[in-house]
Amino acid sequence: MLVALAGNPNTGKSTIFNALTGMKQHVGNWPGVTVEKKEGETEIEGTRVKVVDLPGTYSLTAYTMEEIITRNFIIEEKPDVIVDIIDASNLERNLYLLTELLELHSKIVVVLNMFDEAQKKYSIDVEKMSRILGLPVITAVGIRGKGIDKLKDKIIHGKFNPKKVEYPEDVERRIEEIVELIKPLNIEPARWYAIKILENDAEVHKKVAELGGKDILHRAEHLRHEIEDIYGDDIESLMTSFRYSFAHGLFHEVAEPINVGGVTITDMIDHVVTHKIFGLPIFLAIMYLAFQFVFLVAAPFQDAIDLIFNGKSTATGHIPGLVDLSYNWMLQFMPAWLSSFINHGMLRGLGAVLTFTPVIMLLFLILSFLEDSGYLARVAFLMDSIMKKMGLEGRGIIPLMLGFGCNVPAVMATRTLKDEKERRLSIALNPLIPCGARIQVFAFISSIFFPSNPALVLWSLLILSMVVVFVLGYIYSKTIFRSKSEPFVLELPPYRMPTLKGISIHMWEKSEGFLRKAGTIIVGAAAIIWIFAALPWGVGYGSPDSYIGMFARWIAPIGTAFGLTPEAIISLIFGFFAKEVVIDVLYVLYGSKEAIYYAMSPIQAYSFMLFMLFYTPCVATLATIYNETKSKKFTFFVILEGFALAALFSFAFYTLTSILGVSV
Amino acid sequence: MIKMVLREICKGKTLAEIAEESNMEYSALIAMLEHMVKMGYLVRGKKENNTICSTCPLQKVCSERNYTVYFLTEKGKKVVGSC
Numbered sequence: 001m002l003v004a005l006a007g008n009p010n011t012g013k014s015t016i017f018n019a020l021t022g023m024k025q026h027v028g029n030w031p032g033v034t035v036e037k038k039e040g041e042t043e044i045e046g047t048r049v050k051v052v053d054l055p056g057t058y059s060l061t062a063y064t065m066e067e068i069i070t071r072n073f074i075i076e077e078k079p080d081v082i083v084d085i086i087d088a089s090n091l092e093r094n095l096y097l098l099t100e101l102l103e104l105h106s107k108i109v110v111v112l113n114m115f116d117e118a119q120k121k122y123s124i125d126v127e128k129m130s131r132i133l134g135l136p137v138i139t140a141v142g143i144r145g146k147g148i149d150k151l152k153d154k155i156i157h158g159k160f161n162p163k164k165v166e167y168p169e170d171v172e173r174r175i176e177e178i179v180e181l182i183k184p185l186n187i188e189p190a191r192w193y194a195i196k197i198l199e200n201d202a203e204v205h206k207k208v209a210e211l212g213g214k215d216i217l218h219r220a221e222h223l224r225h226e227i228e229d230i231y232g233d234d235i236e237s238l239m240t241s242f243r244y245s246f247a248h249g250l251f252h253e254v255a256e257p258i259n260v261g262g263v264t265i266t267d268m269i270d271h272v273v274t275h276k277i278f279g280l281p282i283f284l285a286i287m288y289l290a291f292q293f294v295f296l297v298a299a300p301f302q303d304a305i306d307l308i309f310n311g312k313s314t315a316t317g318h319i320p321g322l323v324d325l326s327y328n329w330m331l332q333f334m335p336a337w338l339s340s341f342i343n344h345g346m347l348r349g350l351g352a353v354l355t356f357t358p359v360i361m362l363l364f365l366i367l368s369f370l371e372d373s374g375y376l377a378r379v380a381f382l383m384d385s386i387m388k389k390m391g392l393e394g395r396g397i398i399p400l401m402l403g404f405g406c407n408v409p410a411v412m413a414t415r416t417l418k419d420e421k422e423r424r425l426s427i428a429l430n431p432l433i434p435c436g437a438r439i440q441v442f443a444f445i446s447s448i449f450f451p452s453n454p455a456l457v458l459w460s461l462l463i464l465s466m467v468v469v470f471v472l473g474y475i476y477s478k479t480i481f482r483s484k485s486e487p488f489v490l491e492l493p494p495y496r497m498p499t500l501k502g503i504s505i506h507m508w509e510k511s512e513g514f515l516r517k518a519g520t521i522i523v524g525a526a527a528i529i530w531i532f533a534a535l536p537w538g539v540g541y542g543s544p545d546s547y548i549g550m551f552a553r554w555i556a557p558i559g560t561a562f563g564l565t566p567e568a569i570i571s572l573i574f575g576f577f578a579k580e581v582v583i584d585v586l587y588v589l590y591g592s593k594e595a596i597y598y599a600m601s602p603i604q605a606y607s608f609m610l611f612m613l614f615y616t617p618c619v620a621t622l623a624t625i626y627n628e629t630k631s632k633k634f635t636f637f638v639i640l641e642g643f644a645l646a647a648l649f650s651f652a653f654y655t656l657t658s659i660l661g662v663s664v
Numbered sequence: 665m666i667k668m669v670l671r672e673i674c675k676g677k678t679l680a681e682i683a684e685e686s687n688m689e690y691s692a693l694i695a696m697l698e699h700m701v702k703m704g705y706l707v708r709g710k711k712e713n714n715t716i717c718s719t720c721p722l723q724k725v726c727s728e729r730n731y732t733v734y735f736l737t738e739k740g741k742k743v744v745g746s747c
Contacts (some may be wrong), residue, residue, distance in 0.1 A: 240668065
């Protein structure tokens with residue numbers, strides 16, 4: 001049995017040849033030329049099979065030696081089976097040769113080699129391809145030896161009912177006429193010879209003339225001119241075009257591009273999520289749903305942690321929590337003040353922080369999911385076009401987005417901006433983006449005062465911060481931070497489904513920082529607050545006579561303009577150390593969630609959050625800003641900017657709602 | 665298809681544009697062009713033969729030193745007629 005391997009160059013033909021023949025190979029040259037000829041032997045189900053590796057070629061015209069060798073071998077040696085090795089990752093290119101092979105031979109096994117690579121580009125319907133061609137079509141990954149057994153099986157048992165390339169009726173009629181004319185010459189395959197005579201193929205013309213078929217060639221010339229007159233093209237380009245059209249059509253019938261050419265899934269999603277009009281509402285909706293998800297899932301965990309640490313007040317009395325139980329137990333072997341310091345100061349502070357661990361972890365889980373899926377890159381792209389309209393530099397959106405996590409790395413990330421003014425603009429805007437810690441505080445306050453829809457409240461603050469950033473950025477970029485705009489180049493990665501392991505690692509990396517902070521700064525700050533709330537000796541804890549109480553009374557007149565209670569002002573002052581501490585201070589000063597709820601109205605609570613949204617960044621962020629700019633003036637400017645905006649929005653909101661008599 | 669591709673080349677479109685507009689794989693288009701070179705419709709030329717490149721002030725520092733420029737031959741122009 002003789003099997004010929006045909007195919008384009010670099011389709012893995014030699015790999016398949018080696019896999020079929022093993023060590024039984026002979027390498028030489030094709031007669032009279034320096035083109036390499038490889039032959040080998042194998043045995044399939046007891047049948048001895050000679051395998052010939054034909055030269056790689058894209059077509060079977062008579063222009064190159066490789067083409068002539070290939071087609072002459074098929075015509076003269078008449079192999080039992082031709083194996084057409086196709087590089088499936090460049091399917092369309094490889095199909096043209098197949099159309100020519102179909103005219104030469106009827107027993108062709110099509111091997112879609114490099115199928116693993118092809119699957120990254122298209123989804124190929126192998127069954128359909130086999131049905132359309134009427135040939136066995138198999139998939140293979142030659143370098144891994146995949147598909148070789150199937151190929152051997154098809155070489156022996158394959159069923160062949162090949163479809164020929166069909167030309168238009170007026171062309172087919174003339175091909176048939178030539179087929180009839182050349183019958184006396186006994187040349188096979190007759191249809192192929194007829195087509196080549198019509199196409200004016202030099203090699204075939206020579207052969208037919210030698211066989212005494214000059215009259216046939218004259219008649220063929222007449223038929224050729226008729227076709228050229230009908231179509232207005234020369235015959236060669238016409239026939240080649242028909243075959244390319246067949247290959248092109250076959251390709252689109254069986255292959256569905258995934259990420260190259262045409263409209264891909266990524267293109268379709270991008271068309272929607274980066275849409276000029278719908279892109280931003282989609283982003284806002286996604287963020288809203290993300291917050292809803294976080295609160296919904298985190299709520300039971302938060303309640304459980306709160307119950308464990310602080311107990312619960314019911315109609316029949318108070319169920320003691322860990323703080324109370326530990327306080328009473330320690331009273332047995334230490335003074336009351338020390339037990340209070342450990343439990344009411346530090347343990348309660350730790351409890352407050354742990355209560356919000358589920359929120360933080362879920363928030364980072366969602367952000368990690370959006371980041372790993374490729375969506376956050378689209379948000380940067382989306383914001384770029386919007387920010388440019390606002391007169392802002394597009395690339396500056398990346399540090400701003402990082403600001404949603406923590407302003408410290410976000411300020412450091414502005415190093416990527418080359419223009420100094422542009423960099424300062426980004427730094428100046430960064431603290432106005434609510435960091436994860438501030439979002440925690442908003443989540444805490446919202447869950448107390450707006451239990452029916454805390455996500456909506458959080459969402460409104462997020463939108464306000466974005467609007468302020470855009471408007472202020474526009475003003476800054478036109479005035480004090482005017483600079484030349486640089487083009488923003490961002491590669492959009494393909495969408496992918498994030499792995500559970502990947503997002504878990506990202507979530508932990510980000511949450512770990514928060515927990516570490518909780519174990520040090522926050523608990524430490526809680527201890528300091530306890531001291532100020534318990535001293536001087538003998539006063540009630542957090543009473544008006546304590547240091548904190550005295551300070552609160554002193555500052556109270558200022559707070560009334562913004563609807564801020566003295567305790568709220570104290571919490572904001574401690575928030576200067578770390579924003580998360582605000583929660584702890586409120587807990588320490590008020591003692592429970594219920595007490596916080598009764599101390600403020602929802603309007604006051606919202607005004608408090610507005611103040612917190614913009615007022616001075618934490619000490620760590622300010623230190624970073626100074627380090628990055630080496631300018632005390634600029635650092636002071638950032639503090640002033642924050643307080644001015646906080647005072648403006650808080651005052652405006654509280655005054656307006658008071659005048660209008662709005663209540664929630 | 666041959667006529668269409670020749671016409672687009674004649675119009676001065678880039679290969680990427682032709683591939684996209686004809687919904688054809690880029691590698692398939694390149695193979696087709698090489699086929700057309702063999703058939704005598706196109707001729708390959710280097711950039712020094714290309715008037716656009718030869719008048720470019722960045723010619724000496726251009727990173728695309730070895731790219732191929734396809735020109736329509738008389739046979740190719742005959743197929744296209746006018747662009």
